[in-house]
Every structure is written in C-alpha cells, then in structure tokens.
Amino acid sequence: METDLTHELERLRARVRADRRATSDPLLVFGALVLGFAVAGPFLGGLGAGGRHLGLLVFWPVLTFFALLGLWLGSRRRAARDGVGEGSPSYRAVTAGYVVAQVVIIVVLIPVLFVGVFLPLVWPAAVLAAIGAWQRNRTLVLLGVVIGVAGGLESLVVLRLGLPPEWAWLQSVVYALAGVALLTAGLVTRRRERYSP
C-alpha cells in the first residue's frame, strides 16, 4: 500500500542522511566555531570596538569558509570510506556558493560583513539555515532560525540598552551557551545517526 511505501521511502532517506552525518557534522562544526568565538571575541574587541578591529570583522567570513571546507573534506573522506556520497548539493557546491556570495558582499554589500560584528550569532545561524534549506534538512533550518533569531534579538537588546564594561563578559557567556547548545544538539544527533535503523 502507498502509505507504507512512502513511509518506507522516508525511513530510507533518513537512514542515508544519518549515514552521511548530514545533520550532526554541521552542528558540531558550527557549535565549535561559536564556542571559539565566545573565547576569542573579547580579544578581538567585542561589541564595543564598533567594527574597528579587523579580526572581529573577518572572524565569521573567514572561519565560515574554513568550516565549509572542513565539511567538504570530511564528506569526501566519508564517501571514500563508507561509499555514501556527499549529498546533493555537496559541500563542494555549498563552499563554492559561499565564496561567490562573499565576493558579492565585499564588492557591493560591505555592510553585510558587519552582521558578524554586531549580531555575531546571526552569521553562523544564517549559514546553518542556508545549508539546511539547500540540502532539504529541516533540523538544520529550524536550529539555524532559532539560534539566529534568539542571538539577533539578544545582540539588538544589548546594543540598544548598552552593557556596562564590567558586565561585558556576560556577552561571552551567552555566546558560549549558544555554542554549547549547538554542540549538544550535534552530539545527540550523532548518537541517533549512529543507531539509525
């Protein structure tokens, strides 16, 4: 019967997605990056720097590129080892798309780079959501939107109200919590993927 068949096909698709580690890999990589930002952020100038520090300006654009490159190499390695392909579109296409988008941003949309300075969680969240949308992965889209909206609102509130310098560390704690949340989601998903039927 068709109901059973469509169920079975959905289960099969989920199994392949689990074998590709399609959800856990990006969550773990971007979770580690967000945690890294929480640690490195204060040394790069933090929000108070107003984007004057080059390190803060290039942190997300550059590290996102290396994250995507890492995901691409990882998926290639898995394909060679396990025989399951890189997915469609592959991280190769995603990385190429990201590079093209960065060129466009640098040439005509420079203010977009300041998203990584003033709304730092929005950048990785937007990339996660974009990967999810492109690869038809609802979990990534959902987590990207949640982290992006929550992180964006938090940064806007801090920008609007101002944070006394002695409380600046609080911002790093929020980023660290977001990073840990992504890492935890990644680890839980990885466990599920390993035991996928």
Place this chain on the structure above:
Amino acid sequence: MTAPEPGSHPALELDDAVHQKTRLALLTVLDEAGRADFPYLKRVLGLTDGNLGRHLDFLAQQGLIELTKGYEGRRPRTWAAILPKGREALAAEMKLLAALLARFNDRVPGSPPETP
C-alpha cells in the same frame, strides 16, 4: 506505453521503470546521497549482487542514473550517481503517490492522514 488521458486515474500515470519497489528505493537513496557505491547500496537495501546489478543496469539504460566503474588501489569499485532525469522521474513518482494517497484518504473515512 501510450500516454494516459489527461485527468485519468493517477495510477495510470505511474512509470514502470521507477515505480518498481527496488528501483524506487535505489533512486531515493541516490537522490539523498547524490552517489553511492555498490557495497553501500547492497547493505542499505539488503539486496544480492545479482539483483542490485540488474536494477542498476536497468536504471542506467533508462538514463536515470550513471554507473562509473573504476579502481581504488587494486580494488574495483562501482559508483552509481543519480542524473537530473532520475531526479525528475523520482519527483514525478512521489507526486503521483501523494495524489493516490489523497484519493484513497478522501474515499475511505477514518483512513490515516497523508504522511508529510
């Protein structure tokens, strides 16, 4: 096969090349993975070498997938990759299955709702 009349029952529009259960499963796996090697497909679908090879050859003859045979070191390795025509055929099949399900659910009160 002659083309079905417009507005005819969706079942008449099913493509035999794709609708066969094993081939539908193969196309689903390849649509998700992009490509996969022979042992992976065998393991995931629980097929024998002969059965899998026959269905892969059939899909390749229909222009739905591409088979690439090569070597990794001394080990021969066969990869199957889905082609755009294969994706289109799979999408059309899933659309027809959804239409069939909707028809079934409309006619049978209390039948399970359509799966997302």
